[in-house]
Amino acid sequence: MRTLTETPRRATKPGAPPPGIRTIYEKSRPGRRAYSLPQTGVPEVSLDELFPGVARRRRPARLPQIAEVDLVRHFTELSGRDYGVETGIYPLGSCTMKYNPKVNELVAALPGVRGLHPYEPEELVQGALELMDTLSRWLAEIAGLARTTLQPAAGAHGELTGLLLVRAYHEDRGAEPHIALIPDTAHGTNPASVVMAGYEPATMPSDARGGIDVAAVRRFVNEHAGDIACLMLTNPNTLGLFETDIVEVARIVHEAGGLLYYDGANSNAVLGRSRPGDMGFDIVHFNTHKTFSTPHGGGGPGAGPVVVRDILEPYLPVPVLKKTAAHQYTLDYDRPRSIGKVRSFYGNFGVLVRAYAYIRALGAEGLREVSDAAVLNATYVMAGVRDLFDVPYERPVMHEFVVSAEPLRAHGVRALDVAKRLLDYGVHPPTTYFPLIVKEALMIEPTETESRDDLDAFVAAVRAVVGEARSDPELLRTAPHTMPVGRLDEVAAARNPVLSQRFPDDEVAAARPT
Amino acid sequence: MLAAVGVSSLDDLFETIPAEVRFDGRLDLPEPAAEADVWRELSGLAARNRPADELVSFLGGGIYDTFVPAVVEAVTSRSEFLTSYTPYQAERSQGVLQAIFEYQTAICELTGLDVSNASMYDGATALAEAAILAAAHGGRPGGRIVVSGGVHPEYVQVLATETHGLGPAPVVIADDGGGLTSAAALRAAVDAQTAAVVISQPSFFGGIEDLAAAARIAHDAGALLIVVADPLALGVLASPGQEGADIAVGEGQSLGNYQNFGGPGFGFFAARKELTRRLPGRIVGETVDGEGRRGFVLTLQTREQHIRRERATSNICSNHALNALAGLVYLSWLGKDGLPALALQLARSAAYLRERLLGVPGVEPYTRGPVFREFAVTLPVAAGDLVAALAQRGYLAGLDLGRFWPERGNTLLLAVSESRTRAEIDAFVEEVSAHLD
């Protein structure tokens, strides 16, 4: 555990920028610059000659004027206020924040990877196309399904793509179902994607064991015969519990003419141990930035490749990779039943290369070891903290688990307070308040890359914080105490949104009588 | 550790999986590989590609070989930026949050609009989201989206695909034969059912559109104007906001991001203040802590899927934060003076290349009027043949527009980067001339 050093508490006027926190715009000084432009020898024609009769900018964009050294120092200073997987354990449930092997960054930076233009003649990018084809086949194998599209840019984007495939499948059969079933434990992107695909979500309750309520699904499907487009599920679910009734659920939905969609966000639990295709799913997305270790970059980019059963292959987005008679890879756009395109070009290639390197390094055995260790680590942490909290479902957990901090409410302490106090212990807190069906939820996913020492330290931090909740709850309610800022006022931020830099000349303009 | 959790084998941990769905085989994947072997294999695959910057490239069409200064990677490779998740814990993520705030500012400045989100996947998906916003805002659910034929054909395809379940297919009006939007055709296509008009600045063919005219047509019909903008062009051209646009979106790749075979770059999304609460995705706002210290948080989250679920404005969760950070670093590196200087340099080189090419017998202009960094010409031969022949000579001659429109098989779209020298352009034109002879 880290020693806690108190930051000086400066009292400043609200709104006045305190020393130390200045934006890059506030560091700008006239005449400073970092840029340089190459000499081209091209004739120096004026703007008036280049753009006769064209509406031009009235004033330049107020980008900063800053020297290179100050630019680098600015962002170095900012990065010092952040926490990544390379800082320490990051047990953010549902997010699978595992370590990202360094060699993956090197391969993604190869000139033959990051220097490729998407419209180069195919003969010049055969290596890239082969890589995409191989990765597609690997993902299909891991999913236990037939064909892959690498186009979706993230998990949610994969969901939308999959739902559009569902739609195309039904439309092709002259059917117009409009309901997508979703369990109440589902991630928010699931219902949001359903609506974007033009379907209506129907929320299915969980049963007493924390799985989807099969009886409820059966009842609903019977009452809405002919109207079931699909069911979306993640397995293990967001409680970290395996949906043991999956085969029966799949049978019910398939018999009703619906398809099964697998939200692959939780695949880290079952690599080489259980395959969505074998469970009965027809469509799977993977979040490469979770399962296949592509770094999340403070919010993205990820990639959300989608794998489907052969019956859905005709609808995949264009282009689809194929091999010519001459054993050349080519991009096939001539796919009359395709849904179209879900993003420009071919997907987040630079991210997919990292996923390729990751799977290549681990192979079949390594991937299985990933899931083994992920489940073991989660089970171990669960054993270390379960006595402190309510455990909503008494079942073996998989790669993550959810406990309820409800008992701490007696001390006036909430899950949020636990999370904020954990920051002071130098670890990243778990996900809070998700899934929605567990009150005061703490969702913990240690991942396989943490050592026993790190897990022990995390457990010790959680135990210490819960101890403080009992002895000194105020310490939690006012946490964090050692961060660059104290707990931030989110209500004020939303009530009076300041979403970009306020420039002094704006204020001058605003003060001017109109 | 097995003992500590009370099991005797790893298999016991998976007992909860019913036997019928347990996978007892071995995945058909390669053997595990040492790091050196991974490196060798991927280097080998990469070596079978020709990176655009090893050739003299005139390829554009939405992805450009703009130089990426060293500071960009110096910043984006810092592990706290590279390996953090979405900044849910604000007090431990002030750096990422402040950087997004600064990014939002840069996008507002470029587009001349009031609010920006924290990034989208790419320009095409940003456009689809803008159309969804417009349909919801105008109280015209099922309202039609009227798209200029000067918008990138892949963006139009993504727009059509992603909105397929929501309303009528977008209406695309042909360009005026010179790579620009015909105001008359646009006016004729817009009516009281129109939710939004979409126009690209510059057009996909590189021409400069009259945004103010498009704004008038859209607004007269009660529709919104969405502009798909090339962010570097906004260094010289009137901003979408200045010309009356309600939403500006676009591809940010050429702001400090590599070509990456088309991804990841990032999409940007900016809008007028009135639309703030309908924006898709993350937004960062400034606030204070209990002692009045300045800080930054994710805000207006009641728009988002994790709070609002099926009533969210979008399903987006992960975005392209790291690419947007590269965009911010790049724009800061260029700065207030560098952006217009770079834009001018691109426009000069494009004008020079166009003038030289049009001097080659048989090469005719396609794009009418001034251009920014890109333009189309028609050739006396199939564009694909010229591209193939010049590839042998070390050039990426441009984009054969027959790829999107069979009837445009003789039309070639060419772009310049700021690094292209006069000597390279002259030599290229000689090659084209020799090929056409």
Ligand SMILES: Cc1ncc(COP(=O)(O)O)c(C=O)c1O
């Ligand atoms: C269960 C689940 N589904 C879907 C998603 C969405 O994935 P992405 O952020 O890649 O769009 C997430 C990510 O947070 C998730 O945890």
